[in-house]
Amino acid sequence: MKHRFVQDDPSRVSTVKHDVQLIERKLAVAEYQTLRAAVGWPEVADEAVARGLAGDLFSVAAELDGHTIGCARVVGDGGIYLYVQDVIVLPPHQGRGIGKCLMDRVIAFVDSVSGHHTTVALMAAKGVVPFYEKYGFVTRPADGPGMYRLWS
Numbered sequence: 001m002k003h004r005f006v007q008d009d010p011s012r013v014s015t016v017k018h019d020v021q022l023i024e025r026k027l028a029v030a031e032y033q034t035l036r037a038a039v040g041w042p043e044v045a046d047e048a049v050a051r052g053l054a055g056d057l058f059s060v061a062a063e064l065d066g067h068t069i070g071c072a073r074v075v076g077d078g079g080i081y082l083y084v085q086d087v088i089v090l091p092p093h094q095g096r097g098i099g100k101c102l103m104d105r106v107i108a109f110v111d112s113v114s115g116h117h118t119t120v121a122l123m124a125a126k127g128v129v130p131f132y133e134k135y136g137f138v139t140r141p142a143d144g145p146g147m148y149r150l151w152s
Contacts, residue, residue: 020070020098021063022105027053031061031068035088057082058109062089062098069093072102074109082110084122099131107135123148 029049036044044052053059057078062070070089076082084106089099110120124132129139140146 019064020093020101022060022101023063024058024060024105026056027059027061027068027071027073029053032071032086035068035071035086035090038090039088057113058106060102060105062093062102064093070098070102072106074106078113079115080118082114082118082120084110084120087122103131103135 029046032049032053033044033046036042052075053073055075056073057076058074060072061068070093072087073085074082075085084103087099087102087106089102110118114120120137122132122137124137
């Protein structure tokens with residue numbers, strides 16, 4: 001089942017905590033770059049961001065007064081492997097339950113497309129492992145396989 005983004009579909013918009021709206025939609029490059037910078041993540045070229053955002057399987061934005069204050073994305077092949085990516089909430093809005101609302105929406109999407117033995121993975125930033133454990137994610141054992149390479 002391919003997920004389609006429908007910008008004006010009211011079923012894709014909900015109001016959550018503190019007048020924050022969650023809207024299932026693609027992010028613009030500029031707003032994504034602003035969110036990354038606000039949480040201290042490294043800069044990525046706009047062209048790479050545009051390609052990456054275009055390939056989302058799912059994305060949701062948290063908006064307050066017309067400004068994007070958070071996001072969450074799911075990438076992957078849509079069947080065997082899903083990857084939770086870029087769960088970001090601007091620092092002044094952290095600790096208010098917005099990240100939980102974003103992850104609840106992500107998990108609902110994952111539930112809607114996952115099958116038997118679908119692997120759902122993520123890389124958690126330092127200090128936020130307990131947040132993801134609430135959603136059933138577990139830390140890989142130190143002797144477990146897993147590698148990455150960051151191109152620069």
